[in-house]
Amino acid sequence: MGTKCFALKMHVVQILLRKRIVSCLLLLASLLLAASPALMAQSTPSPVQPTANAGSGVTYRTMAVNGQTVFYREAGQEHPTTLLFLHGFPSSSRMWQPLLEELAIDYHVIAPDYIGFGHSSQPPADQFAYTFENLTNNVDAFISQLGLSRLTLVVQDYGGPIGMRLAERHPDKIQALIIQNAVSHQEGLSPLWETRKAFWAHKEQYYEAVKKNFVSFDATRQRHLGTTPTPERIDPDTYTDEYRFLNQPGMAAIQLDLFYDYQTNVRAYPRWQAWLQKQQPKLLVIWGKYDPSFTVAGAWKYKEDVPTAEVHVVAAGHFALDEAHEEILVLMRQFLQRLAPLK
Numbered sequence: 001m002g003t004k005c006f007a008l009k010m011h012v013v014q015i016l017l018r019k020r021i022v023s024c025l026l027l028l029a030s031l032l033l034a035a036s037p038a039l040m041a042q043s044t045p046s047p048v049q050p051t052a053n054a055g056s057g058v059t060y061r062t063m064a065v066n067g068q069t070v071f072y073r074e075a076g077q078e079h080p081t082t083l084l085f086l087h088g089f090p091s092s093s094r095m096w097q098p099l100l101e102e103l104a105i106d107y108h109v110i111a112p113d114y115i116g117f118g119h120s121s122q123p124p125a126d127q128f129a130y131t132f133e134n135l136t137n138n139v140d141a142f143i144s145q146l147g148l149s150r151l152t153l154v155v156q157d158y159g160g161p162i163g164m165r166l167a168e169r170h171p172d173k174i175q176a177l178i179i180q181n182a183v184s185h186q187e188g189l190s191p192l193w194e195t196r197k198a199f200w201a202h203k204e205q206y207y208e209a210v211k212k213n214f215v216s217f218d219a220t221r222q223r224h225l226g227t228t229p230t231p232e233r234i235d236p237d238t239y240t241d242e243y244r245f246l247n248q249p250g251m252a253a254i255q256l257d258l259f260y261d262y263q264t265n266v267r268a269y270p271r272w273q274a275w276l277q278k279q280q281p282k283l284l285v286i287w288g289k290y291d292p293s294f295t296v297a298g299a300w301k302y303k304e305d306v307p308t309a310e311v312h313v314v315a316a317g318h319f320a321l322d323e324a325h326e327e328i329l330v331l332m333r334q335f336l337q338r339l340a341p342l343k
């Protein structure tokens with residue numbers, strides 16, 4: 001009987017303890033719930049407050065121009081300064097993406113792909129005249145359809161001759177020029193161009209050799225690496241993607257036609273120099289010193305035409321954004337601020 005009473009008492013004690021524990025847990029839960037807003041405020045970062053320039057994310061669009069489809073990247077809001085980015089070979093508007101995202105905070109930015117490049121139309125070489133004059137015609141019509149009346153041109157490599165043709169046609173539209181490894185002087189062409197000039201003089205004789213070099217992986221990689229002492233800083237996606245692009249069916253013929261026409265740019269150098277000397281545009285020149293094709297001498301020649309030009313040589317290659325993105329962004333911001341101070 002005593003054992004049974006003891007067991008009964010212990011059972012009652014256990015029930016009471018369980019009830020007490022449950023009550024304590026419920027009380028603790030209610031306290032935690034009451035405190036949760038304060039805890040949340042301490043553990044969750046405050047949302048970023050929108051600025052006056054919110055909504056500057058890059059958009060990706062297409063437009064029909066002269067029977068072809070032009071792909072372009074656009075960002076930023078209405079601003080007196082529209083930056084038109086013109087890419088090089090064998091790249092596309094993609095090369096400008098980091099700058100577009102940053103500069104769109106304060107400016108209106110647009111970067112098209114030329115016909116035959118990137119996501120724009122790529123008609124076969126026997127159905128479209130791949131010349132710099134024709135690519136310029138297409139970009140010119142693109143500008144007109146967008147209603148752009150005031151431009152700062154940002155050019156690299158092939159973007160240089162297209163940009164200079166646009167500047168000749170519409171000097172009243174050009175607010176400023178920002179040039180990165182794009183040549184307008186014979187002094188800017190390295191010794192590598194001697195064999196390229198031989199192709200211009202004897203196209204059939206050198207066609208296959210130049211074609212093999214143009215679409216090879218080694219040549220595509222070398223365009224990005226140049227003579228840089230820090231190749232590990234260059235994202236291999238840049239040149240592997242371009243290698244795949246160059247080896248699409250029909251692409252070699254497109255690019256060889258365009259490269260053969262590059263000789264028209266060299267012949268136009270004196271004319272472009274005369275334009276620079278006459279117009280004296282606001283000019284920023286940024287040059288990657290490890291470029292195997294375009295020499296640093298080519299950068300400084302711009303200052304002879306435009307004495308007020310700002311020239312900066314950076315520790316980078318032909319595609320200077322690969323290695324000096326932050327430095328270039330700072331230089332551009334400073335130049336643009338002097339050009340049209342932000343409010």
